Amino acid sequence: MTDTDNAIATDETDRLIASNKVEGTTVYNDEGEKLGSIYNFMVDKVSGEVEYAVLQFGGLFGLGADYYPLPWDLLTYDTEQGGYVVDLDKETLEAAPRYSDEEPRYDRAYGEQVYGHYGLTYPGI
Amino acid sequence: MTDTDNAIATDETDRLIASNKVEGTTVYNDEGEKLGSIYNFMVDKVSGEVEYAVLQFGGLFGLGADYYPLPWDLLTYDTEQGGYVVDLDKETLEAAPRYSDEEPRYDRAYGEQVYGHYGLTYPGI
Numbered sequence: 308m309t310d311t312d313n314a315i316a317t318d319e320t321d322r323l324i325a326s327n328k329v330e331g332t333t334v335y336n337d338e339g340e341k342l343g344s345i346y347n348f349m350v351d352k353v354s355g356e357v358e359y360a361v362l363q364f365g366g367l368f369g370l371g372a373d374y375y376p377l378p379w380d381l382l383t384y385d386t387e388q389g390g391y392v393v394d395l396d397k398e399t400l401e402a403a404p405r406y407s408d409e410e411p412r413y414d415r416a417y418g419e420q421v422y423g424h425y426g427l428t429y430p431g432i
Numbered sequence: 433m434t435d436t437d438n439a440i441a442t443d444e445t446d447r448l449i450a451s452n453k454v455e456g457t458t459v460y461n462d463e464g465e466k467l468g469s470i471y472n473f474m475v476d477k478v479s480g481e482v483e484y485a486v487l488q489f490g491g492l493f494g495l496g497a498d499y500y501p502l503p504w505d506l507l508t509y510d511t512e513q514g515g516y517v518v519d520l521d522k523e524t525l526e527a528a529p530r531y532s533d534e535e536p537r538y539d540r541a542y543g544e545q546v547y548g549h550y551g552l553t554y555p556g557i
Contacts, residue, residue, distance in 0.1 A: 318472070320538045322556070323483060326451045327472040347443070347452040355482035355504035357475055358448060379480035413445045431447070 324384070333390035334362055334382070342400065345391065346374060349413060351431065358418065358431055360391075375405045376413075378427050399425070449509070458515035459487055459507070467525065470516065471499060474538060476556065483543065483556055485516075500530045501538075503552050524550070 318325035326348070334342045343364035348357050359376035366372025382391045395403075404411075404421045411417050418429040443450035451473070459467045468489035473482050484501040491497025507516045520528075529536075529546045536542050540556060547554040 318535065322476060322478070323474040323538050324477050325472045325474055325486075327455060329475070330452060347450045349448040349450055350454070350482055351447055352449050352509060353447070357480035357482065361450075384477060410443065413448050 329360070333388075335385070335388055335390055335392050336396075337392065337394050339388065342393065342395075343375075346372075348379070349376070356430070359413075359421070362393075371407070373405045373407050374410075375400070375403050376411075376421050378422050378425055380427065381425060395425075454485070458513075460510070460513055460515055460517050461521075462517065462519050464513065467518065467520075468500075471497075473504070474501070481555070484538075484546070487518075496532070498530045498532050499535075500525070500528050501536075501546050503547050503550055505552065506550060520550075 318328045329345050330347055332345045334344060336342055343362045346361045346363035348361060349359040350357050357379045360379050360382055362375040362377055364373045364375065377393065381393045381395070383393070384390075385392045403424055404417075415429070415431060418431045422429040443453045454470050455472055457470045459469060461467055468487045471486045471488035473486060474484040475482050482504045485504050485507055487500040487502050489498050489500065502518065506518045506520070508518070509515075510517045528549055529542075540554070543554040543556045
């Protein structure tokens, strides 16, 4: 919100990254094609663990956009491209769980559906 | 960024909360006094664990503000007040690790200093 170039440059260490630096960051696939950007991410209130990074794709100013909750583990930050890279082919993403207007309930069943789609085990309770 | 009232109302479940909903949320102490608001939070890139929620206090539009990194565990969301409550007395907060202009390095030594100040064990590596 009050980010300056300086804040953006320092809101990150080798191991930690600031939440407001993640939001809006571009997401690429392995071929360097732009998939979208990180809209926000969903955190477990008690454990403080990030369960999903939500990829925003398409739309204008958030209108008509699709949102793809991705397991946090799928994202790798690429310093060269200045964005996240996810190793996903088009088929996997086209069939992936997504929403547009109404947010899902983000319960265990949804978690298993999303993580299962990417071949991962849902870590939540 | 593209929050509407509707998005704010649904960006939360019983167990998960959206990153952009946490940012800007008011923080109170046990007596209901306003301490400040959440500026952002720091996430472990690999594990996806939130290590700090950063409390912003004072200043105007981010100028001259102080930033207090707080262990995530200290924060409890209070639906009645619509904000986070931390059980901290003034003395603890006045002596707490903080920064204004330049961000700290957020390494292990800093983590132990911050968590230690609040009587907690640093969970990071």
